[in-house]
Amino acid sequence: MASKAKKAPFDAVKTLEHIEQQFEMVQILNEQGEVVNEDLMPDLSDDQLQELMRRMVYTRILDQRSISLNRQGRLGFYAPTAGQEASQIASHFALEQADWILPGYRDVPQLIWHGLPLTQAFLFSRGHFKGNQAAKDLNVLSPQIIIGAQYIQTAGVALGLKKRGKEAVAVTYTGDGGSSQGDFYEGINFAGAFKAPAIFFVQNNQFAISTPREKQTAATTIAQKAVAAGIPGILVDGMDPLAVYVATSDARKRAIAGEGPTLIETLCFRYGPHTMAGDDPTRYRSSEMETEWEKKDPLVRFRKFLEAKGLWSEEKENEVIEQAKEDIKQAIKEADATPKQKVTDLMEIMYEEMPYNLKEQYEIFKEKESK
């Protein structure tokens, strides 16, 4: 007969608490734009601080214009980014040109700041293959559609960088929903096992389409999932550009030094819908929740921080807004002028050389397209 155990074999609650306690949110600027963690202040020049703000403002305008262009039917697939500027732009700000970016479908701004022309971003949205045709030395992939696939690919690119002895890292982005996907675990585990220079970014914007983070996982943080892979994980205020910048540059430094990958979770919020294809956030989010998160706006708090230092003004902001609007207008014009893609264009890039079946079908479509 089995004897009754006097004691549980381990303290489940304590074990979990012990893990969770290690993942306190890193913050440098509070919601009023005040420095709350002087020790972590990054070593950025006044020019760099202004440039970071410039990029965030520009990106917000790009988001607003993209939404309106989408509503006018002048863009196609679009996933809004407002609210995530600190996560997207400040993390990218910590990267170098040689670094690889493997983005998720919402991570077009990072591609643009890495060097993808706006026109191409618009062509991607319109479903034109020229939008995916980034210059080879740009080291970016097209936004990934399969959630999580970019995680395992990042482990591969990072291992490649290590094998080549390059001073560069591979950075990938997904949302909180992506951290439920099997490839997320395989990616961080592979990169950890190979000590590959990778940075895995989870922008926890609270909802995977409509499913709240609490329903994604029993884990209190996504950052703590790094523990299982044996790599460092860090939880960051994703509405605080300075905190995101510091976390990313620290992860990059360690990756370059051969210390392996890092998982970064940024707590943030997307103000808009999941995509412009019919998602209605009022079905799953309360207006109170939205108001609460809007108080944390990365632009507002960084503006306050810069204004207090005499580094930002309404005039400067308006200049950026005007510049963004002008660039967008120009890029849309260029996108409009791009010749329509043909099925035969696509047939030509399928394989290096067309097999017999495509060759035959090519002739048929060439004829069809000439009419």
Add this chain to the structure above:
Amino acid sequence: MAQMTMIQAITDALRTELRNDENVLVFGEDVGVNGGVFRATEGLQKEFGEDRVFDTPLAESGIGGLAVGLGLEGFRPVPEIQFFGFVFEVIDSVNAQLARMRYRSGGVYNAPVTIRSPFGGGVHTPELHADSLELLVTSQPGLKVVIPSTPYDAKGLLIAAIRDNDPVVFLEHMKLYRSFRQEVPEEEYTIELGKADVKREGTDLTIVTYGAMVHESLKAAEELEKEGHSVEVIDLRTIQPLDIETIIASVEKTNRAIVVQEAQKQAGIAANVVAEIMDRAVLSLEAPVLRVAAPDTVFPFSQAETVWLPNYTDVIETAKKVLNF
């Protein structure tokens, strides 16, 4: 020239390409110290080091993603999927990522990856090891799919696959690994992908086949010869794309054809070959084109596989229906 089994020829091909191009990387589960569960990578880690030939964590999807990423960094990855029945775990990397790399990047990136994997029945493996799942990859544009039937072909085709800039799925039939030896040149050579091999010439009937069924078909052809039927046997070698010219030229000569595959009848390589013959050579035909295939069940538990798998007597029976039509 050396007498080699198919597995030795495969190792030889991998060694040749590891020597030729420092961008070639061999990795997968147990391919390093252990030399692979079938010893296909035997001795390679010792010769080329852990940087070039390495074990991965046990996760097929991770292996596929690693191959995509390494390909982007200019390497020529040759990952091994331990058994092709495990392909479901990595099918996104193969069909949705590698196959589309050129297409979705507008031709900027290619995916010079060769995925090797054993498959095939007749050796009494547990579930999801032996299944003929080639349809999963032949139905995906962007991939090339190769299935060698001899040691000589295996070496030449594998070297060609590794040098190809498009992704190639290279499937190795387990039963053929050690079933016979053949003269295989020690020096390097390639066999062009997409080219079939006329294994035996004949005038009365064409048998189109691939993999282990090549040997069943050749045996059937010998038996039929004794009864006065001259049978041509075509080994496809590459099942995507097909060598349509060789198939059609043969059918136009013999006017009769059957297609033999180990996969279930509803899994469509044979169906595709039949459709191509109907499209291109229907007026040459003097009989319907019939198929020899496994029944449309899941691959059977091992005690039943000998009966389940098509064999040379099935080929003879179907051939006679067509010959006597």
